[in-house]
Structure formats: C-alpha cells, structure tokens
Amino acid sequence: MITERKLPAGLITRICNARHAVFFTGAGISKASGVPTFRDGADGTWNRLNWRLYATLDGFKNNREEVWKWYELRRLSIHAASPNDGHLGIANFEKLLPKVTVITQNVDDLHERAGSQSVIHLHGSLFSHRCAACAHPHTMNVTSPEGQIVASTPQPRCTRCGGWIRPGVVWFGEGLPEADFANAVAAVNDCDLFFSIGTSLDVYPAANLAFMAAKRPVCVVQVNPQKTVLNDQATFTLKEKAEKALPAILQAISEGSQHV
Numbered sequence: 613m614i615t616e617r618k619l620p621a622g623l624i625t626r627i628c629n630a631r632h633a634v635f636f637t638g639a640g641i642s643k644a645s646g647v648p649t650f651r652d653g654a655d656g657t658w659n660r661l662n663w664r665l666y667a668t669l670d671g672f673k674n675n676r677e678e679v680w681k682w683y684e685l686r687r688l689s690i691h692a693a694s695p696n697d698g699h700l701g702i703a704n705f706e707k708l709l710p711k712v713t714v715i716t717q718n719v720d721d722l723h724e725r726a727g728s729q730s731v732i733h734l735h736g737s738l739f740s741h742r743c744a745a746c747a748h749p750h751t752m753n754v755t756s757p758e759g760q761i762v763a764s765t766p767q768p769r770c771t772r773c774g775g776w777i778r779p780g781v782v783w784f785g786e787g788l789p790e791a792d793f794a795n796a797v798a799a800v801n802d803c804d805l806f807f808s809i810g811t812s813l814d815v816y817p818a819a820n821l822a823f824m825a826a827k828r829p830v831c832v833v834q835v836n837p838q839k840t841v842l843n844d845q846a847t848f849t850l851k852e853k854a855e856k857a858l859p860a861i862l863q864a865i866s867e868g869s870q871h872v
C-alpha cells in the first residue's frame with residue numbers, strides 16, 4: 613500500500629506548482645469499479661476474446677447480432693458500476709489546480725460521473741450510437757419501468773436510412789474522432805504536468821500523447837502497478853493502483869506535507 617512517506621521526493625511540490633494538468637487514463641483506472649482491462653491478466657478482455665471479432669468493422673458485419681449484444685451487456689454493466697477513488701481523485705484535482713484536462717481511452721462514463729468537467733474521449737463512448745451505414749447519430753434511451761437502462765435488443769435501425777445502429781466506439785482500423793484528438797494534442801502541448809494512469813500504452817495513436825508529453829519539459833507521472841515503456845521516460849513512476857495512489861497524493865497535498 614502506498615503511504616505519504618513512500619511518495620517520491622519532489623512530487624508534491626511539482627504537482628502543487630502546476631498550471632495545467634493533463635490526466636491521460638486507460639482501462640486500469642476503471643478496474644476497481646469492476647470494469648475489466650484489455651490486456652491485464654486472465655480476465656483482460658482481449659486475453660479472453662478475439663478483438664478481430666469484437667472490435668473491428670468486419671467483426672461487426674460478420675457477426676452483427678452477437679457483437680451488438682456484447683456491447684449492450686458492457687453498456688449495462690458500466691451503467692451499474694460506480695466511479696472509484698481513482699476517478700474521484702482526478703475530479704478532486706480540479707479544486708486544487710488552475711486547469712485540468714482528462715483525456716481518456718476508456719469508453720465508460722466514470723470520469724464524468726466522478727465529477728470531472730473536461731473529459732476528452734479518444735476512443736468514443738458506449739453511451740453514444742450512430743448508424744453504421746450513414747453515421748447519423750442515434751439516441752438510445754431504453755429504460756425499464758423502474759428507470760433502469762435495459763439492453764436494446766433487437767438491434768435498432770437508423771431512422772434516416774434504415775442501416776444498423778452501431779456503438780459509438782472506435783474500432784481497430786478506424787480513425788480517432790478528429791476534433792477530440794486535436795484537442796488532446798493541444799492540451800498535451802499546453803500542460804506542465806502530465807499523468808499517465810492505468811494504461812499499457814500499447815494502442816496508437818493514443819499512446820503517442822504520453823511520449824509527446826515526455827519529450828516536453830513537463831513533469832510526467834505514471835501510475836501503474838506494472839512496468840510500461842514510459843517507465844524510462846517518466847519523471848516519477850508510482851508502481852501502484854490508481855485508486856490508492858491518487859488519494860495518497862491528495863492526502864499529502866491537503867496536509868501540506870513536508871517530507872514529500
């Protein structure tokens with residue numbers, strides 16, 4: 613367990629002096645909320661399932677009903693999940709620093725539900741949908757009489773062209789949402805503090821943001837229980853879970869700690 617005394621020397625001072633902090637997050641930050649990661653251990657989604665079947669346009673076309681059902685189940689389980697101390701910790705930084713931008717690869721809405729105001733979704737969202745044929749946006753507001761979100765099966769059709777509705781996530785081989793990626797690059801170029809939290813940095817172009825930050829004269833803090841390629845380039849690496857590390861940092865800041 614991380615304690616205040618275990619935080620690296622100088623970390624808190626660098627954080628407290630920051631003008632604009634970027635929090636770049638991946639699946640690891642949502643793990644404590646019960647959302648599985650992709651490549652982390654036996655329950656990692658892509659260690660159990662073939663991403664070519666579940667995360668490509670061809671997979672969707674060839675196995676549409678099963679893929680739709682799988683994304684609906686994910687949408688439901690995330691709706692039932694709650695933000696954890698990692699998400700809540702990031703949201704709390706907005707009260708401490710002049711500017712905070714969250715850039716996430718996650719398709720859940722847990723940062724928003726934790727209270728983060730400015731969240732850029734690089735890989736889309738399980739809660740936005742569009743037509744697979746004409747890209748017309750589709751609003752899914754399927755609730756039970758008790759107000760719970762329920763799975764939308766059978767799969768809906770586009771009201772404009774009749775095409776199949778698909779989840780608004782970015783699949784392998786597809787481009788990132790241009791405006792979101794441009795905003796993310798601008799935030800990385802403007803920030804003076806960059807956190808990389810809970811990501812293996814295995815997926816591009818998103819991972820490039822961390823390497824862009826590391827090339828700039830900014831403080832780069834990595835939070836991850838496992839080693840990544842960023843270890844050699846980060847200013848500080850906390851080999852710890854997000855839901856432990858972020859509250860420990862906030863605690864040290866609130867105590868005005870002298871020994872960090």
Ligand code: OAD
Nearest residue numbers: 638639640649650651717735782810811812815838853854
């Ligand atoms: P990965 O599954 O590749 O990596 C998750 C990382 O989180 C690993 O490095 C773990 O060590 C770390 N981790 C696990 N538990 C943690 C915790 N409690 N606190 C902090 N870190 C923890 O997930 P991503 O890097 O997010 O694409 O994967 C990138 C993209 O690949 C995803 O956005 C997804 C996937 O295909 C789409 O959904 C489009």
